[in-house]
Amino acid sequence: MNQPDDEHLRARLRDADPAASLPPADPSRVARLLETTMSDDPLNETRQDGTRNRSTLTWLVAAAALVVIGGAGAFVLTNGEDEPTVPAAEESIEPTGEIAPVTTLAAAAPGGRCGVPTAALLAQQEVAFQGTVQEVDEDVVVLVPSVFYAGAPSDLVEVQGPPQELGALLQAVPFEEGETYLVSATDGQVSLCGLSGPVDPDLQALYVEAFDK
Numbered sequence: 001m002n003q004p005d006d007e008h009l010r011a012r013l014r015d016a017d018p019a020a021s022l023p024p025a026d027p028s029r030v031a032r033l034l035e036t037t038m039s040d041d042p043l044n045e046t047r048q049d050g051t052r053n054r055s056t057l058t059w060l061v062a063a064a065a066l067v068v069i070g071g072a073g074a075f076v077l078t079n080g081e082d083e084p085t086v087p088a089a090e091e092s093i094e095p096t097g098e099i100a101p102v103t104t105l106a107a108a109a110p111g112g113r114c115g116v117p118t119a120a121l122l123a124q125q126e127v128a129f130q131g132t133v134q135e136v137d138e139d140v141v142v143l144v145p146s147v148f149y150a151g152a153p154s155d156l157v158e159v160q161g162p163p164q165e166l167g168a169l170l171q172a173v174p175f176e177e178g179e180t181y182l183v184s185a186t187d188g189q190v191s192l193c194g195l196s197g198p199v200d201p202d203l204q205a206l207y208v209e210a211f212d213k
Contacts, residue, residue: 103127103145103154106189107161109168114193122195122210125184127151130199130207132180138163141175143183149211150184157183159190173197182207 105127115121122128128150131143141159148154161169172192175181182203183196190196197203 100152100154101156103151103157104188105157105159105183105185107141107159107166107169108189108192109165110172110192117194117206119206119209122184122206125150125186125191125195125210127185128183128207128211129157130180130182131157133175133177136170136175136177139166141166141170143175143181146180149207159183 128148129143129145130147130149131145133141134144134156135142139160139162143157143159145154145157159166159169159175169175169190169192173181173183173190173196180199181197182199184191185196194203
């Protein structure tokens with residue numbers, strides 16, 4: 001192989017070198033490895049041949065040795081550095097406590113006999129709040145809550161139902177515009193039998209005891 005071919009081969013080796021961008025290795029180590037490589041000829045070349053008549057394969061072995069040294073040097077350099085900083089995971093977003101716009105309840109007609117309302121019975125209700133009636137229509141009562149004792153808070157509470165059922169509810173709990181009430185509900189239906197009604201000291205004390213507020 002002539003000299004231009006050797007230069008072309010070296011250029012290709014340099015382009016394919018994965019350690020080309022790394023800092024040079026220790027010169028003394030390079031010299032020792034090259035000396036060993038040049039003396040241990042894979043094609044039985046002798047020391048007397050010198051470097052002038054070395055075969056292309058010898059130079060390939062030498063170039064490969066440089067690549068190994070460069071990679072080892074890169075390992076030493078990078079291994080001695082501090083561990084890379086791992087980006088912190090995004091902080092989990094805590095619930096904002098946003099208030100829902102509307103809680104919808106259903107009117108329930110009174111049925112059967114009622115027992116005496118107790119704090120223990122009231123504490124079992126899924127929704128409990130104090131609110132002022134904003135509107136009474138034939139099929140809906142709209143309240144503006146001021147305190148939620150149980151359930152998710154909302155801006156408004158709507159008690160809906162067919163006129164007949166809502167009329168029966170109004171007989172048990174006389175909702176009137178501008179008046180304030182304590183209302184509880186389970187399974188989406190307003191609870192009656194003294195568990196819902198206009199605010200008075202006795203019912204207020206029952207709610208405070210049931211929900212510890």
